[in-house]
Amino acid sequence: MRDQLEEAGKHRDDGYGRAQHHVKTQLPKRFYSQTGVSPVDGGFSVTLDGRATRTPALKLPVVVPHADIAMHMADEWAAQGELIDPAKMPMVRLINSALESGEALVPAFRDEVVKFAGNDLLLYRADYPSELVAEQETHWDAALVKVARHFGVSFQPTVGVMHQDQPPPTLARLAEVLQHENLLVMTALVSITGISGSGILAIGLWHKLFTPDELWTAAHVDEDFQNRQWGIDEEAAERRRMRRLEFDTAVKVLDALRN
Structure with missing residues (x-):
């Protein structure tokens, strides 16, 4: 099931598959020496040699509401070597993806x-x-x-893979819980949902019902069982490491916004 859910998230710029696309192309050379964070109207901007950064496709100003998020982005820019590798910049990719998606897509993210x-x-x-x-x-x-x-709902688990409808009031209540969340929150939750295969865990994490490690363990029960039975494949382990990097990045966004 996780494979199907990950496939559904491949259109999002902050996914591992999108990052790997950049690896296959020629990486741009680093063109700056200094990175910084500057307060601006609406929040904070990351600067490269004093110039504010913009998103790659739409060239939108990159402004975030919390200094911690901007500092994480600046650190990723600063950590680049001779070449700029987007695969090593998960926070930059996540924020750029959110800004280029725009507020108009918040209802779609919630859905x-x-x-x-x-x-x-x-x-x-x-x-x-x-x-x-x-x-x-x-x-x-x-x-x-x-x-x-916590939310006053009920779920109906089932054995096997045949679809089991969940109570409509439960889904309506979960939609209500997300009704007023903003673009960055919903972008982070969509990322966590795709990585974990669980919207329930993502919503619970945002409401502090689970720690990030508890969510990660629950999301990988099947995979960990298989690893104990058959051993750990190196390529699968690398994919999991990259998923964890993306996951931790989305958690950092939620933590900053919550504070």
């Missing part, structure tokens, strides 16, 4: 998270082997109970 929650990783259970069943029950049941109690 995407709720749609994932209606077909969530946590809701489709294995019936064997018993060790995996127990792992899913331990991590996923606890997560569902926390979210259900």
